[in-house]
Amino acid sequence: MKVSVKVPATSANLGPGFDCFGLALPIHNTVTIEELVDPNEGIQINVFSDEFDISEFHIPTDESNIVYKAVDLLFTYIGQTPNSMRINIYSDIPLARGFGSSASVIVGGLMATNELLGSPADEATLISIATEIEGHPDNIAAAMLGGFVLSSVEIDGSVTTRKLPWPEDWKITMCVPDFELPTSISRSVLPEMISLKDAAFNARRTAMMVEAINKQDAKLFKLGMQDKLHQPYRTKLVPGLDEIMKNLRHTENVLGTALSGAGPGIVVITQGSNTDEIKNIIKDTWEEYSVKVELKTVNVETNGAKFL
Numbered sequence: 001m002k003v004s005v006k007v008p009a010t011s012a013n014l015g016p017g018f019d020c021f022g023l024a025l026p027i028h029n030t031v032t033i034e035e036l037v038d039p040n041e042g043i044q045i046n047v048f049s050d051e052f053d054i055s056e057f058h059i060p061t062d063e064s065n066i067v068y069k070a071v072d073l074l075f076t077y078i079g080q081t082p083n084s085m086r087i088n089i090y091s092d093i094p095l096a097r098g099f100g101s102s103a104s105v106i107v108g109g110l111m112a113t114n115e116l117l118g119s120p121a122d123e124a125t126l127i128s129i130a131t132e133i134e135g136h137p138d139n140i141a142a143a144m145l146g147g148f149v150l151s152s153v154e155i156d157g158s159v160t161t162r163k164l165p166w167p168e169d170w171k172i173t174m175c176v177p178d179f180e181l182p183t184s185i186s187r188s189v190l191p192e193m194i195s196l197k198d199a200a201f202n203a204r205r206t207a208m209m210v211e212a213i214n215k216q217d218a219k220l221f222k223l224g225m226q227d228k229l230h231q232p233y234r235t236k237l238v239p240g241l242d243e244i245m246k247n248l249r250h251t252e253n254v255l256g257t258a259l260s261g262a263g264p265g266i267v268v269i270t271q272g273s274n275t276d277e278i279k280n281i282i283k284d285t286w287e288e289y290s291v292k293v294e295l296k297t298v299n300v301e302t303n304g305a306k307f308l
C-alpha cells in the first residue's frame, strides 16, 4: 500500500513575523510513502525532479534524511518502530532558496505515513512533530493549512495556528536567485539578544500586519512590512537585498518586499498590474551583483497539503 501527499511551497516571516508568519505558494512537492512487505528491504529514499539537477544538492538518502527523521518521530509517538518502506520525493520547489522545500517534504512524509498507519495522529500533532524536526513552525503550518497562517510554539511543544483570509488581489512575486543559502547559515548570523527598542518595533509591525490582512488594508500592510529582528543581519548573506528593497519601496502597487524565510529568495507583495515593471527592477538590481534570478508572479495557494 502507498500514499502520496502534495504539499505547497511557503514563504515565512513576511518581514516582521519572524518564526511566526507563513504564506503558501502554488508550487508543490509530492511525497509518496510505500510500505514494503519484505522486512529486508529496509528504508529506501529516492528524490526526483523535472526542475533541477537533484545530484547538486547532496540530499541524504539514508536515515539522516529529514523525511525519514519525521516519519521515525511519528512512529516513536505511537510507540512503534518503522518497517521497511520506500520514500519517494518529487521536488518542484526550489531547494535552499527560502521557499519551504524542507517543510513541505516533512509535512508530506508525516501525512502519508500517518494515513498508512490508520491516522493515529491528528493534524495538530502532525504540525507539532513536523515543527520539532524543522525547528520553527512558520513554514510547516502554512504548508499544512495553506493560505496565510500565523503560528506559535508553546512550552509543551504544541503549536498554536490561525489561518487568516489573505486578500485575493494581493499577489506574490517570487524571486528565486541562482545561489543557495542553507537555513542553518542564515540563522547563525542572528544575534542571541536584541534591544527592547527593536523588539517593540517588530511587535508594532506584526500587530499592524494581522489587522491589515484581516481588514484588507493595503496602506496598513505597507507600514507593517518592516523588520528589525532578522533581515538587517541577513543582508550581508544576500547581496542586493537592501537595494532591491530600497528600489521597490516607492514603486507603485508594491505593498512590501521581504526576504523569503531565511533567504536568499525574496517575495514582493503587490496589488496591481505593473508586475513587469517590478520584475525588471529586481532583475536589473540583482544583475548589478551578478545574480541571475527567476521571477514568477502568483496568487497565494489557499489549499494546504492534500492526499493525491
Ligand code: HSE
Pocket (backbone or CB within 6 Å): 012, 013, 018, 019, 020, 136, 138, 139, 183, 186, 187, 230, 261, 262
Ligand atoms: N523563520 C525561519 C527563519 C524560516 O527565518 O529562519 C526559515 O525556514
